[in-house]
Amino acid sequence: MEIQTILENMKYVILIGDGMADYPIPELGEKTPLQVANKPNMDHVAEEGANGLLKTIPDGMEPGSDVANMAIMGYNPKKYYTGRGPLEAASIGIELKKDDVAFRCNLITVHDGRIIDFNANHISTKESSKLIKTLNEHFNIGKFYTGVSYRNLYIYPDREALKVKTRPPHDIIGEPIEDHLPSNGETAEKIKQIIKESHKILKDHPTNIERSKKGKRPANMIWLWGQGQKPTMKTLREKYGLKGATITGVDLIKGLGVYLGLDNVNVPGATGYLDTDYKAKGEHAIKALQDHDIIFIHVEAPDEAGHARNIKEKIKAIENIDSKILGPLLDELPSYDSFRLTLLTDHPTPIKVGTHTPDPVPYAIYGENIEKDNIRSYDEESAKRGRLGLSVAWKLLDKLTGS
Numbered sequence: 001m002e003i004q005t006i007l008e009n010m011k012y013v014i015l016i017g018d019g020m021a022d023y024p025i026p027e028l029g030e031k032t033p034l035q036v037a038n039k040p041n042m043d044h045v046a047e048e049g050a051n052g053l054l055k056t057i058p059d060g061m062e063p064g065s066d067v068a069n070m071a072i073m074g075y076n077p078k079k080y081y082t083g084r085g086p087l088e089a090a091s092i093g094i095e096l097k098k099d100d101v102a103f104r105c106n107l108i109t110v111h112d113g114r115i116i117d118f119n120a121n122h123i124s125t126k127e128s129s130k131l132i133k134t135l136n137e138h139f140n141i142g143k144f145y146t147g148v149s150y151r152n153l154y155i156y157p158d159r160e161a162l163k164v165k166t167r168p169p170h171d172i173i174g175e176p177i178e179d180h181l182p183s184n185g186e187t188a189e190k191i192k193q194i195i196k197e198s199h200k201i202l203k204d205h206p207t208n209i210e211r212s213k214k215g216k217r218p219a220n221m222i223w224l225w226g227q228g229q230k231p232t233m234k235t236l237r238e239k240y241g242l243k244g245a246t247i248t249g250v251d252l253i254k255g256l257g258v259y260l261g262l263d264n265v266n267v268p269g270a271t272g273y274l275d276t277d278y279k280a281k282g283e284h285a286i287k288a289l290q291d292h293d294i295i296f297i298h299v300e301a302p303d304e305a306g307h308a309r310n311i312k313e314k315i316k317a318i319e320n321i322d323s324k325i326l327g328p329l330l331d332e333l334p335s336y337d338s339f340r341l342t343l344l345t346d347h348p349t350p351i352k353v354g355t356h357t358p359d360p361v362p363y364a365i366y367g368e369n370i371e372k373d374n375i376r377s378y379d380e381e382s383a384k385r386g387r388l389g390l391s392v393a394w395k396l397l398d399k400l401t402g403s
Ligand SMILES: [Zn+2]
Pocket: 018, 019, 064, 065, 066, 068, 303, 346, 347
């Protein structure tokens, strides 16, 4: 009876440092950024809690943040992941109908038949919206939506589009477009024609002429990829009886939260980049705890540093999460009857690789009735000796909530 009462008032905090995990780095004496960073709060969680490794990326799936975070939020990506398009659609408030297929629509720069920039110099949202408007005026199948910067959406009203094979544009920089256009069937041909035709419409668009004058790359073509249907997932409240919130600067994670019925707490200054306002994120997390049972705090900065192969920035991002987000949370949590905090990363973004890898990640659980082990530090090596061993990420919430 008493345990029941405690569980009912339990506060859950899931703190995700995107891409924090790494491989040993020669410049750090074969240690990882997590091993050398000054992070007393993370180490406190590891020392007073239970540690282990989580497999966040199911075998055969791309090690994306969307897949990994879906798993962390309690859903098996093998069963529920349909593509990044639908997640981004949700994040900007588009409701997909049953047969709708949402494509990510990048605004890109092509030159001599090759992609030279997958984001057209990080084109502004204002400029994007003008190009998107023209695309909608021209094409009479499907609909384009303005998202953020180069990241826009295209909704195609036929589920046949699910079969189309597409490539992410950032993977084919410098390669001939013709080799990578959509393929696999009749609908692929239609999608391919839309992409090709977009070049004719956009190349002399006034917005692009303006950009070229300013020495910026023109957004002279679209690239459609990452398509999927609306996923059918139970909300977190239906599944665990928990009222939840996300705190993130990243569209994909926001969108994931929409399907799971989570409130997204908007944090002014949370950019998703290295200059993100850590302190504000911490403060908003503490505030959100008052009227939510579970909060997911997602910080993108370590991943950005990993992509940039910047060791110093990665260590700094870890230390900022430790002192400005985790520290204040650890001060606040004891004011609640009971709590359980989980510290983890969604996937490694090793400096050496410069992109995501699917390796299992270290995690630590700390709080009510969590028996500790003899681990002293939150890092890749220590976690291997933790008493929790290796588990799949999508069962984490089952374990945490005892369901
Ligand atoms: Zn990630």
